[in-house]
Amino acid sequence: MTQGRRTGNPKTTLFSPLRHQVRHCRDSPGARSSNQLPLANPSANHLIPQPLFSGGDEAYSNQECLGKKEKKPERRIMAQFQPLILSTWDFGREANQAGWDILVRGGTALDAVEAGARAVESNPEITSVGYGGYPNEMGVVQLDAAIIDGKTGRMGAVAALEGIRNPISVARKVLEKNRHIFLVGAGAKSFALREGFREENLNTPQSVRWYAEQLPQSQQNAGHDTVGILARDARGDMAVACSTSGLALKWCGRVGDSPLIGAGLYLDQAVGGAVGTGVGERAIEVCGAFAIVEFMRYGLSPQKACEQLLRRVAERNRNRLNFQLAFIALSREGETGAASLQEGFVFALRDSTRDHTAPSAVFGRDYP
Numbered sequence: 001m002t003q004g005r006r007t008g009n010p011k012t013t014l015f016s017p018l019r020h021q022v023r024h025c026r027d028s029p030g031a032r033s034s035n036q037l038p039l040a041n042p043s044a045n046h047l048i049p050q051p052l053f054s055g056g057d058e059a060y061s062n063q064e065c066l067g068k069k070e071k072k073p074e075r076r077i078m079a080q081f082q083p084l085i086l087s088t089w090d091f092g093r094e095a096n097q098a099g100w101d102i103l104v105r106g107g108t109a110l111d112a113v114e115a116g117a118r119a120v121e122s123n124p125e126i127t128s129v130g131y132g133g134y135p136n137e138m139g140v141v142q143l144d145a146a147i148i149d150g151k152t153g154r155m156g157a158v159a160a161l162e163g164i165r166n167p168i169s170v171a172r173k174v175l176e177k178n179r180h181i182f183l184v185g186a187g188a189k190s191f192a193l194r195e196g197f198r199e200e201n202l203n204t205p206q207s208v209r210w211y212a213e214q215l216p217q218s219q220q221n222a223g224h225d226t227v228g229i230l231a232r233d234a235r236g237d238m239a240v241a242c243s244t245s246g247l248a249l250k251w252c253g254r255v256g257d258s259p260l261i262g263a264g265l266y267l268d269q270a271v272g273g274a275v276g277t278g279v280g281e282r283a284i285e286v287c288g289a290f291a292i293v294e295f296m297r298y299g300l301s302p303q304k305a306c307e308q309l310l311r312r313v314a315e316r317n318r319n320r321l322n323f324q325l326a327f328i329a330l331s332r333e334g335e336t337g338a339a340s341l342q343e344g345f346v347f348a349l350r351d352s353t354r355d356h357t358a359p360s361a362v363f364g365r366d367y368p
Helices: 017-027 092-103 109-121 167-177 185-194 205-214 280-285 288-297 302-316
Strands: 084-088 143-149 155-161 182-184 227-232 238-244 265-268 272-278 325-331 336-340 346-350 355-359
Touching (some): 084 092, 092 109, 092 346, 109 143, 109 227, 109 238, 143 265, 167 182, 182 185, 227 272, 238 272, 272 302, 280 288, 280 302, 302 325, 302 336
Parallel strands (some): 155 182
Antiparallel strands (some): 084 346, 143 155, 227 238, 325 336
């Protein structure tokens, strides 16, 4: 006779201790729904810090569901994380200040990275981002930006956007609408105007003069100072943003890595995020930011992950390694990393005890 199967006499059904325990677990106050099962692999979430919770609720542990009758009150306390914001280049301190003002008041990481990018975009003295950014070959300023919300997983991006000072906020609006992820060119501008953004001339007297001086040379710069920002708020939620005017004198319509999810920026809140700066074509070739996050997922620290990615870039370009590319990374636990191919790249860090810039590790000097 098979255990648990009814015979001709229904009263002789064999008793199943496991079935009784599962019924006891289901019928217990505060227990799981009968449709929910324990995780088959509890270690699957080993990269996510597990905050404690408190309150008046009572629940049964897995051991109790397997037979213990005595229940234990489960204490719950609010999870607290150290807010932190990390940005590219020395002007990252300006971005960090704007973002930190939000984080220190308990604001979200998403609001912080948007505010940080807006601060840099609106500064005409920073000629590689936003208003006053150096124009393309036609003398037109075309802007790219992207933003990712780690809490919801939503993303928004715009590229080749003309006449709008703060492309990061247009990208944020795309994220919030949540119908599409990426808008470009005239479509991105039309969307921005419908959402209430004001059109304006993004050239400044300085950028006009620079264009007139550079036009006879018709040669693109070999590097570029994109603003990239990573943040974690007091709830442990993360966000990343990236904004740029692209390579100076670029071909009209050229889009680099900055607004491309996975190339210029990427974030998985279960692991961490990364964002890059430099010659975007080289980052696109290796899906740079995505690769760094995946390296972190499989055990590398943010620092080692950045270095590993740039080794890959160097190997692909070993006969023409005459350009700059750099990445910063932030783990879910708050560990940071920064590495570059060439000297000169610095990053800015702000938390409750630090507010400074520092040089990154350099390929061939600090790591092989």
